[in-house]
Amino acid sequence: MNPITDTTPDNPLPDTKPEPAAVRRGSVIAHWWDRVGIFLVLLILIALMAALAPNFLSVDNAINVARSVSINAILAAGLTVVILTAGIDLSVGSILAVAGVGSVLLAVDGVPTPLALLGGILIGAVAGALNGAFVAWLALPAFIVTLGSMTYLRGLAYSLLDGQPLVASDLGFRGIGNGSVAGIPQPVVVMVVVYAIFWFLLERTRFGRHVYAVGGNMEAARLAGINVKRVLLSAYMLAGAAAGVAGLIFSARVLSAQPTAGQGYELDAIAAVVLGGTSLAGGRGRILGTLVGAVIIGVLSNGLILLDVPFFYQLIIKGVVIIIAIALDSLKRFSRAGT
Amino acid sequence: MSESTTPLLEVEGISKRFGATLALSDVSFDVRAGEVHALMGENGAGKSTLMKIISGNYQPDTGSIRISGSPVTMASPRDAMVVGVAIIHQELNTIPEMTVAENLATGNEPLRFGMLDRRTMVAQAREKLARVGADIDPNRPIGRLSVGMQQMVEIARAVAENATVLVLDEPTAALSRTESQQLFELIRSMRSRGMGLVYISHRMEEVWELADRVTVFRDGQLIGTRDMRASGPEQVGPGDIVKMMVGRDIDDLYVRNAHQSGEVRLTVRDLTGPGDIGPVSFDVRGGQVVGMVGLIGAGRTEVARLIYGADRRTGGAVTLDGQPLEVRNPIDGIKAGVGLLPESRKDQALFLDLSVKDNIGMSTLPDHSSAGVVRNGSLLTAVRGVMDQLKVRSNALKLESRALSGGNQQKLVLGRLLLQKPKLLILDEPTRGVDIGAKSEIYRLINEIAGTGAAVLVISSDLPEALGISDELLVMRNGRIVATLDARTADEESVMQHATGVYDDGATTNETAGTAR
Structure with a gap:
């Protein structure tokens, strides 16, 4: 019979399979778009802004954009892991607030700066782990669980401060909000470190492979011997920890503990993840895409401000861009299913 | 006319x-x-x-x-x-x-x-x-x-x-x-x-x-x-x-085990599960291919999942090489040396978005990582080896598995199991929806695996296939094993009679025909 190669024609039924050559071409294009497409969008956007706004292309402005992007980018890094497992985390903005408030309170109480920083990250990790536990062990929908925690964590941030912001102008770790290393703002340095860690986790570790597997096909992952619950718990915990780091930067930048910190940030973070090409259906996406997605949002905001576009038009443009990004994602999936 | x-x-x-x-x-x-x-x-x-x-x-x-x-x-x-x-x-x-x-x-x-x-x-x-x-x-x-x-x-x-x-x-x-x-x-x-x-x-x-x-x-x-x-x-x-x-x-087309079956490796005694499955008792020897047949809904898949740990047992005892096989989840099953090829390739086995390499390596990552970090070279060597054995071209390594034919996708899942080096291999409908070329390839692999002394349990709804590749046939009906037949002498008709419970005279057997060893 047929020599067995990976081009052996298959049953036409019901397992319909297109001709390998055609598929390969289709999947190469999809693959290429996954990796490069979003960079192309960023380059076009930068070119556009450079042409329209005369002061856009300057080192100062680039640093400005990077600094303004850092918090959203760090939130989005954690969120990427959760979304890769086919989950969602709406509570990252509230976790940012609680972690930020907690770390300032620790610092004000005289806890050494490194421990206060660690405390903030830990608060975030614990809050995320709680989300993960509900999602993994009680099999509750992530949307509902994190909608709930978004609310109770916000409440917690208020109650820790009796509803009032707490100014801490001599905050020990104010540097990570405002300082810079060799001309590069510290928040940007932190962002780069966070991305390096998350890239390593997703691309080089067993956990990373498991994240993609769980998001791609949860039942197959379970049957393949993956501890699905532990993977889910870890994913939400990482998202919480990243939000904790973002909370530290936020507090350091405003030199205070703010109960309203990070309100609505989850939406920008989700937008960055989706813009970066990660599928909301899970199992597909790259951490560096998310970074580019966050930068696109930052460049867009920055450019619109430089162009003196009124705030409400900025919102309209941002919203439309997000919808286009999601449409691109579903188009990609459609073309893949349709081959 | x-x-x-x-x-x-x-x-x-x-x-x-x-x-x-x-x-x-x-x-x-x-x-x-x-x-x-x-x-x-x-x-x-x-x-x-x-x-x-x-x-x-x-x-x-x-x-x-x-x-x-x-x-x-x-x-x-x-x-x-x-x-x-x-x-x-x-x-x-x-x-x-x-x-x-x-x-x-x-x-x-x-x-x-x-x-x-x-x-x-x-x-x-x-x-x-x-x-x-x-x-x-x-x-x-x-x-x-x-x-x-x-x-x-x-x-x-x-x-x-x-x-x-x-x-x-x-x-x-x-x-x-x-x-x-x-x-x-x-x-x-x-x-x-x-x-x-x-x-x-x-x-x-x-x-x-x-x-x-x-x-x-x-x-x-x-x-x-x-x-x-x-x-x-x-x-x-x-x-x-x-x-x-x-x-x-x-x-x-069909390749049947030429080797002698050895010692009993798997014993199942009075195994029961949710949904009125069991009690079921049978043995599988090393090197033996045991076919499990029956109508859809007879409980074959359920029994396989109970042995593997995919579902919770409600009773009974299972041993593998004399050791109790106490499994609460697939992780335990794999650790104990059981490999399962699930019934539905796309829903239960494949990661369509992931590469051929990731699909094959997914269950054996611990063998190829240190402190949680994957050692890529070692994983690649293992995956390449198994791809040779499966006769899948190695330039497919980085392809997404969705780009492959059904037959090759099934071989990926088999490859994942081969890397586990299972003592007991359970294959649930291994040739469903694959072309005839891949079929004969899969039969050859099953025979090869049995040849290494593993116990093999094959669930099949394709009767000629079950008869052609098995040494022994277990016929299931209503969650129980109603007959144990020598696959070399049994024919489709007698298997169907046991599977449907209706014999030539139209009489049905009573359920006490029960368990067979």
Whole structure:
């Protein structure tokens, strides 16, 4: 019979399979778009802004954009892991607030700066782990669980401060909000470190492979011997920890503990993840895409401000861009299913 | 039946493409008045696609369909019904909670003053049933009838709607012998009334008994049509048809273990699970391939999942190499040396977005990582090795698994299991939806794995396959093992009798036939 190669024609039924050559071409294009497409969008956007706004292309402005992007980018890094497992985390903005408030309170109480920083990250990790536990062990929908925690964590941030912001102008770790290393703002340095860690986790570790597997096909992952619950718990915990780091930067930048910190940030973070090409259906996406997605949002905001576009038009443009990004994602999936 | 009369149904030059796959290639075929025309071929050979085209479910890409000489287009099953083509599907198309009369009237309910006229409906049902000689109470809920009787009702509906061509897709698959005989009588009487019948079946003896002509499909091609009433040099024998179906002698397809089976490796005692599964008891020896057969829903998959740890057991004891196999989840199962190829490749086994390498390596990552970091070189070496063994080209390594054919996708999952080096390998429908080339490859692999001394349990709904590759057959029915047969001597008929619980005399066995070791 047929020599067995990976081009052996298959049953036409019901397992319909297109001709390998055609598929390969289709999947190469999809693959290429996954990796490069979003960079192309960023380059076009930068070119556009450079042409329209005369002061856009300057080192100062680039640093400005990077600094303004850092918090959203760090939130989005954690969120990427959760979304890769086919989950969602709406509570990252509230976790940012609680972690930020907690770390300032620790610092004000005289806890050494490194421990206060660690405390903030830990608060975030614990809050995320709680989300993960509900999602993994009680099999509750992530949307509902994190909608709930978004609310109770916000409440917690208020109650820790009796509803009032707490100014801490001599905050020990104010540097990570405002300082810079060799001309590069510290928040940007932190962002780069966070991305390096998350890239390593997703691309080089067993956990990373498991994240993609769980998001791609949860039942197959379970049957393949993956501890699905532990993977889910870890994913939400990482998202919480990243939000904790973002909370530290936020507090350091405003030199205070703010109960309203990070309100609505989850939406920008989700937008960055989706813009970066990660599928909301899970199992597909790259951490560096998310970074580019966050930068696109930052460049867009920055450019619109430089162009003196009124705030409400900025919102309209941002919203439309997000919808286009999601449409691109579903188009990609459609073309893949349709081959 | 004379040659000069116009066929009831003619298709000419029909091709049908799905994506880039040619499911049917330039097929021409006809059904004459007063004949039974049997269609044979492997699963996926193109029979079902052709049936879906002549019953209006699919539109052909090229070619024409003529009914009694005039061209027609059939955009929906309704159109097909209007021109007189009806199909009785393998899965029954009845609404179980409704009565026989209601089922017969669906879509055409008699009304009186805008209200359902129940009395007329029942009277019409009686008449429709009488036309096919079925003695069934129209007021019974159809779900309470046997499969055979439900099928009669479906045929009655088709006949009542003046079908001239009736397609029967594996009609005896779930019937007892007596019911099959009744069906054959009905088929003969429809034939003598001038209807054209298309009879799809895998069972050679039925085809021999009924068919006037046989057409064989393979890989989307019509291989040939033979006149079964021919005599002399034109006369056809069963061997000829089989050869047409598989393109070679059947003995070459299946590979059976040549080695001696060794010590008992797996013992299962009184295993029970949710959904009235078990108690089930059996053994599998090292080097032995044990086939598990039965109708759909007999509990085969459930037993496999209970052994593997995919579902929670409610009782019983399982040992592997003398050690208790206490598994609470698949992680435990894999650690204990059990490998499972799940029933549904796409839903339960594959990561379509991930590469071939990731798919194969997924269950053995701990062997190729240090402190949680994957050692890529070591993983690659292992994956390459297994791909050689599977004869999958290594340039496929980085391809997404969704780009592969069903057969190659199945080999990826097998590859994942091979890397686990399981002591017990459980394969649930290992060749479902794969082409014949990959099939023979999979049979070779199964034999090879058994040759290394592993215990192999194969669940299969493909009886010739189960008979061809197993050493021993376990027949399941209603969650229990009802018979243990020597696969070398058993035949399809005896297996089906055990699987359905209905024997030649129409008597059913009592459940105490029970467990077999």
